[in-house]
Amino acid sequence: MTLPRSEISAGDASVVFDAVSKRFAASGGNAAFTALNNVSLTVARGSITGIIGRSGAGKSTLIRLVNGLEKPSGGKVFVDGVDVGELDEAGLRDLRRSVGMIFQHFNLLSSRTVFGNVALPLEIAGMDRRAIERRVRPLLDLVGLADKHGRYPAELSGGQKQRIGIARALATEPKLLLSDEATSALDPETTQSILELLRRINAELGLTVLLITHEMEVVKAVTSDVAVIDKGEIVERGHTFDVFTHSKHETTRALLSGLAGSKLPEAVGRGLKPAAAIGDRAVVRLTFFGAAAERPLISQLIQSVGAEVNIIAGTIDEIGGKPYGSLVVAYGADAETSGKAERFFSENGLVTEVLGYVA
Known part of the structure; x- marks a missing residue:
């Protein structure tokens, strides 16, 4: 991931941030501020890449640029060679089908069963019921919840809810999975089970995972590469082992x-x-x-x-x-x-x- 762009060919890159900045204008009594400043970063295809930083460092803004929920104020974001900022609404819909996302608070619909929550993006895409059945059943099996298909979110534990969120994110067969603090609301044992699931998905499906977190334990447990972000800038990057054993920036050392x-x-x-x-x-x-x-x-x-x-x-x-x-x-x-x-x-x-x- 965090190798210089010259060391990763275009065919090997899943996501490229090229001199990306993001500024938010003043509104509602809040002063204007720069969330990201000249961020350049390459995410290798098939990697599990972590972006770690303190609260307010710019992590979530960075990940929202990948699926077009935010547009950069400067620079470009490429996903599989496509400039996200240049896409129209139809293009963004196509992009989001190839980019799955899991969240800290699960974002499940309480009125839908486990099966219904996982099936939702397929229904929106217009897939017929039989095809949805063929897609959803194996996903529930993959996340270990095939026996819970008729249950509702209120009947599930936090870890089970996150597994459903992962299955839903995989429903459209994405090439890239974004994880925004997906384990922050979970206890340590459940966190480890979710991280193990992400490892399996990465290995078995060849899926690129871009993982946002403030927890070094999560980075240590699952990522192959890591970038440290502080005040909107990437201050350290590299293979996870190298960053842990030869950290150079004070922010990295503080997190460690x-x-x-x-x-x-x-x-x-x-x-x-x-x-x-x-x-x-x-x-x-x-x-x-x-x-x-x-x-x-x-x-x-x-x-x-x-x-x-x-x-x-x-x-x-x-x-x-x-x-x-x-x-x-x-x-x-x-x-x-x-x-x-x-x-x-x-x-x-x-x-x-x-x-x-x-x-």
Whole structure:
């Protein structure tokens, strides 16, 4: 996804944002503002691509440009080589049949059964009842809800409602699936089941998935590529593993700090100071991957520095099948200990970030 456009041929690109800006005029007492500023991004065909950022960063505006719900103020958006901004109403209808969308709050019709909700876009398209039956039944089976076809949304759990939303989005056999914070309203266990379903859909149907989220856990679990957006600009991009292990922008590092095992205990966070005094300890986040993730790094670090090292937080996980770990440790901030620690980190290929100092 997030490779430079020159590295992805036109035939391999599902979505291209080419120097896209979006400005909203002042209205209703709200001041004019720029939601997106000169965004260039390429989404590879068949990928699961994440766009992550804080609330108000411009994520939802970006995704609404893909299906023509918004038009760019500058630049162009291409879907399968088609300039979305140049389409008339008929062209937009055709585009939206090839672009499915799932939402945070499901958007199901309470008066329709599960079957009826999934069938709705096919009915609107004028498909006959027998053809609708042939299309909807396999989709309900795919999302694991064939036995719920006659139920109504009020009878379903949040996870089941989202599965119905996914089946409905797939009804028109789209080439691209847009997910706008689709797991934000779900509990962690249900979120994992929905992400696993998206992985299956991507693998079995070859569907490109463009996923908008503010949750790094979601990005880590399912995406192959990621772009980080902040204040309407793409500030970092790349393969997910590379961005997690070699993050360069402060926004990315801030988002990563919220992951399990990376977040500082509140008592430690409150006591952090930007500069060290005599006797203080440095608090450092270590990121390690590959073979380093399977080695006894802390015991080796203690031997190297010849001093006590405290583990404050940590986790070992996988990103894209590759081992990845994050540890927050504390050790003496004196020049000798810090120098030995820095040499150890460099020799072992560890990515480090000094978070501050504590007494």
